[in-house]
Amino acid sequence: MLIFPGFRNVASADKPSPAYRLLVTRRILLYRHTTFAIHTTHRPHVGPLQPGQVNQTEDPGLIDVYYWPTPNGYKITIMLEECKIPYNIVPVNISKGDQFKPEFLKISPNNRMPAIVDPDGPNGKPIAIFESGAILIYLAEKTGKFLPSNPHGRYEVLQWLMFQMGGVGPMLGQAHHFRNYAPEKIEYAIDRYTNEGGRLYSVIDKRLEDREYLAGDYSIADMATMPWILGKRQGHSLDDFPNLKEWRERLKARPALQKGWSVMRDEVRSVADQTQDKERWEILFGSKQFQRR
Ligand SMILES: N[C@@H](CCC(=O)N[C@@H](CS)C(=O)NCC(=O)O)C(=O)O
Numbered sequence: 425m426l427i428f429p430g431f432r433n434v435a436s437a438d439k440p441s442p443a444y445r446l447l448v449t450r451r452i453l454l455y456r457h458t459t460f461a462i463h464t465t466h467r468p469h470v471g472p473l474q475p476g477q478v479n480q481t482e483d484p485g486l487i488d489v490y491y492w493p494t495p496n497g498y499k500i501t502i503m504l505e506e507c508k509i510p511y512n513i514v515p516v517n518i519s520k521g522d523q524f525k526p527e528f529l530k531i532s533p534n535n536r537m538p539a540i541v542d543p544d545g546p547n548g549k550p551i552a553i554f555e556s557g558a559i560l561i562y563l564a565e566k567t568g569k570f571l572p573s574n575p576h577g578r579y580e581v582l583q584w585l586m587f588q589m590g591g592v593g594p595m596l597g598q599a600h601h602f603r604n605y606a607p608e609k610i611e612y613a614i615d616r617y618t619n620e621g622g623r624l625y626s627v628i629d630k631r632l633e634d635r636e637y638l639a640g641d642y643s644i645a646d647m648a649t650m651p652w653i654l655g656k657r658q659g660h661s662l663d664d665f666p667n668l669k670e671w672r673e674r675l676k677a678r679p680a681l682q683k684g685w686s687v688m689r690d691e692v693r694s695v696a697d698q699t700q701d702k703e704r705w706e707i708l709f710g711s712k713q714f715q716r717r
Pocket residue numbers: 494495496497518523535536537538554555556557593707708713
């Protein structure tokens with residue numbers, strides 16, 4: 425049974441056509457009515473493949489992206505669009521608990537998306553990768569793009585990528601949590617993470633005083649950081665960080681970035697992400713999240 429055959433080759437068009445958007449919406453509706461999307465019949469290869477084992481997806485050559493439209497998910501679709509690599513999207517509805525399915529945990533033991541499975545990994549052997557930073561480095565090395573090969577340039581990019589992975593993502597994630605999702609308003613936590621977010625904004629703002637991108641040319645460090653800069657939602661006005669604001673606008677003007685940043689976004693907002701708030705909260709932040717698996 426193939427539930428998402430139409431998701432393949434997402435990178436083939438510059439802008440999602442109305443037909444594509446309709447297709448995505450239909451797929452998501454279908455998805456909402458299935459108990460399990462990352463199903464073994466469609467994805468029998470979940471987890472590292474053994475040599476000689478065949479990937480039986482409809483497009484066996486394409487990279488599968490286990491994905492939901494969130495800042496960490498966008499990093500990967502942005503990179504794939506920038507590199508013009510076609511890919512399959514495999515939706516992981518984190519509001520409904522798909523991240524806890526045993527098949528997904530084989531790829532991503534931390535029950536977080538994004539993750540990828542590339543049937544054509546190093547030495548032609550399949551590979552599964554979780555953690556967005558690791559995926560970005562993998563794709564950069566696979567394509568030879570957006571990560572310099574000279575050691576100085578490479579470490580410059582990697583340090584800003586790690587700054588995003590260890591600082592910008594987690595701290596602004598906590599700011600979102602305490603500002604938007606915590607059942608009680610805890611002033612100390614809200615201040616702590618909003619202030620830390622502001623401090624990180626100003627580190628980036630200063631860094632961009634005399635350059636266009638975080639590390640040399642446009643790179644995976646910019647792609648990882650940009651989707652996390654959300655201004656008011658994080659308690660800050662971008663007007664207070666003019667270099668950061670300009671950089672964000674510069675990146676937003678890139679058609680590939682726009683496309684990667686919009687994969688499933690509107691469809692999920694308008695159609696699919698209507699899991700009852702209480703159930704969603706339990707899955708993401710309550711007892712469901714903390715069960716031992
Ligand atoms: N460090 C991880 C973080 C990934 C992450 O936090 N993903 C969130 C969505 S943005 C997720 O899958 N959440 C599911 C859950 O909390 O159960 C990465 O960068 O890949």
